Each structure stands twice: as C-alpha cells, then as structure tokens.
Amino acid sequence: MIRIGAISDTHIIRPEQIIDEIIEKHFQSVDMFIHTGDMVWPGVLDALYATGKPVHAVSGNMDPLEVKSRYPVKKVIEVEGMRIGMIHGWGSPDGIRKRIRGEFSDIDAIVYGHTHQPFSAFEAGIFFFNPGSPTDSRFTKEGSAGIIEVDTGNIRGEIIKL
Numbered sequence: 001m002i003r004i005g006a007i008s009d010t011h012i013i014r015p016e017q018i019i020d021e022i023i024e025k026h027f028q029s030v031d032m033f034i035h036t037g038d039m040v041w042p043g044v045l046d047a048l049y050a051t052g053k054p055v056h057a058v059s060g061n062m063d064p065l066e067v068k069s070r071y072p073v074k075k076v077i078e079v080e081g082m083r084i085g086m087i088h089g090w091g092s093p094d095g096i097r098k099r100i101r102g103e104f105s106d107i108d109a110i111v112y113g114h115t116h117q118p119f120s121a122f123e124a125g126i127f128f129f130n131p132g133s134p135t136d137s138r139f140t141k142e143g144s145a146g147i148i149e150v151d152t153g154n155i156r157g158e159i160i161k162l
Helices: 017-026 042-049 096-100
Strands: 001-005 032-036 055-057 074-081 082-087 110-111 119-123 126-129 144-151 153-159
Touching: 001 017, 017 042, 032 042, 042 110, 074 110, 082 126, 082 144, 119 153, 126 144, 126 153
Parallel strands: 001 032, 032 055, 082 110, 110 126
Antiparallel strands: 001 144, 074 082, 119 126, 144 153
16 A cells, blocks of 8 residues: 655745644655645755655646646546646636546546645545645635545545644
C-alpha cells in the first residue's frame, strides 16, 4: 500500500510553520506528497522535498509565473497501477468535479483543490479527492489536509481536520 500526503491551497507567501507541523503530526507515514496548486510561493514545497520523498505538484489560478513555470496545470501519475489525475480547478465550486473530469481520460482518480472544501468520494466510477486548505478558511470553517491510500486497484481518502 502507498500512502500519499495531499495538500492544496496553501496560499503561503513566506516561510510558515504550518507545513512542518502537518508533516510532523500527520504525514510521517506517507510515501509521497501531492500539492494541487495555489502554493503562491514555491518555497512552500521545500519542507515536503526535505523529507526525501517524491513530491508531485500542479499550479493553480493564484500561483505567480514563478510557480507556473515550474509546475504544470495538470498532471497524471501512476501509483500501484492506478492512474491519478492532478489538477487545481477553476470557477465556482458548483460543478467543479464535472469540469475537471473533462480534463482527463483513462484515469481512476482525480485529486484537486480550488474550492478549499474537503471532499472524498466516488462519482461515476472516479474517485475524487480534495484535501481542502490548511491555511485559508474562505469557503469552509476549518483547515484541512488529507491522506490517500492506494493498494493495487483500491483507493480511499481520509480528510484530516487541522
């Protein structure tokens, strides 16, 4: 089984302790990390890279050119034989899963962000996972991150309330 630490919408503009705290408290046992955009400052990933574990990231609508030039808008990774699409998302929270689903073909899951609202469920045979935002509670009452577990043909997600 592979455990993935998932984070999105950090909206950090300078070093902050929150990422280190999330790694220490919740991501110790993960095998890799996913960040689905709106980093705002590329250094937000430094703590993830410092663990020595693989880091996969995409850029979001609030990311500056410095971030967008390093990370694609969407990406597909393969984990334990499952294809996982990564994208930030755009527009209204209403209908976001339908919009982002149209960006991928032949996938088993989509990890996304943008809404700041955590979500973990299957819809029309695709597993959708949004870890929410650990730092910005604009469309939700509390910060969150998540862990995705992938085990040869099975995938599940856990939302971590911070």
